[in-house]
Amino acid sequence: DAGVIQSPRHEVTEMGQEVTLRCKPISGHNSLFWYRQTMMRGLELLIYFNNNVPIDDSGMPEDRFSAKMPNASFSTLKIQPSEPRDSAVYFCASSPTVKRNTIYFGEGSWLTVV
Amino acid sequence: AQKITQTQPGMFVQEKEAVTLDCTYDTSDPSYGLFWYKQPSSGEMIFLIYQGSYDQQNATEGRYSLNFQKARKSANLVISASQLGDSAMYFCAMRGNQAGTALIFGKGTTLSVSS
Numbered sequence A: 001d002a003g004v005i006q007s008p009r010h011e012v013t014e015m016g017q018e019v020t021l022r023c024k025p026i027s028g029h030n031s032l033f034w035y036r037q038t039m040m041r042g043l044e045l046l047i048y049f050n051n052n053v054p055i056d057d058s059g060m061p062e063d064r065f066s067a068k069m070p071n072a073s074f075s076t077l078k079i080q081p082s083e084p085r086d087s088a089v090y091f092c093a094s095s096p097t098v099k100r101n102t103i104y105f106g107e108g109s110w111l112t113v114v
Numbered sequence B: 001a002q003k004i005t006q007t008q009p010g011m012f013v014q015e016k017e018a019v020t021l022d023c024t025y026d027t028s029d030p031s032y033g034l035f036w037y038k039q040p041s042s043g044e045m046i047f048l049i050y051q052g053s054y055d056q057q058n059a060t061e062g063r064y065s066l067n068f069q070k071a072r073k074s075a076n077l078v079i080s081a082s083q084l085g086d087s088a089m090y091f092c093a094m095r096g097n098q099a100g101t102a103l104i105f106g107k108g109t110t111l112s113v114s115s
Helices: none
Strands: A006-007 A008-013 A021-023 A032-039 A043-049 A055-056 A064-071 A074-079 A088-095 A110-112 B001-006 B010-014 B019-021 B024-026 B032-039 B046-052 B064-069 B072-079 B088-096 B108-114
Touching: A006 A088, A008 A021, A021 A088, A021 A110, A021 B024, A021 B088, A043 A064, A055 A064, A064 B001, A074 A088, B001 B088, B010 B019, B024 B072, B032 B064, B032 B072, B046 B064, B046 B072, B072 B088
Parallel strands: A008 A110, B010 B108
Antiparallel strands: A006 A021, A021 A074, A032 A043, A032 A088, A043 A055, A064 A074, A088 A110, B001 B024, B019 B072, B032 B046, B032 B088, B064 B072, B088 B108
């Protein structure tokens, strides 16, 4: 079975540009998570969805960030406009929505904003 | 609120030796799960081991075992017979046992294994 698929794997963009990160969760997983990893702040939960519905977006840093999950097999994380401090690795992860189940991560999208 | 604390920024161990990576946690949830992930230099997050708060026995997965001490709120990872390929960042994480909750991570510990 395919794992969590993220695209792009690497992106370099100029400050002010819009960035869209994409994620396809593991088939059958009902929960989807977006995390951000930086050296300074470690792994931070940005937002997560259960059955395509956003449950907790308190980790979204500011209004420049938005996330959607239009269906069970696709999610996007958008940054508009991007800033250099948004440079990080963005992980998408998914999990079955049952107890005692772990969360499986994609390979990450490495974003550099110059 | 949940919190994970990993106090060791870096650990060094010789090949074939055992090493313990520390993790303490805080939560008000009566039921929760504790996880360890490995992140090698290539960047992917690899699930290693899981411990449920009501599990009677400590979890083991091959060379990995979790030393769970509920009263002390600790969930240390023990790696036996270290290998060079174990060099990586290790993250402790917690998740409430209500369906569909998120993982909260510690800051991580960098493990370096030398020959």
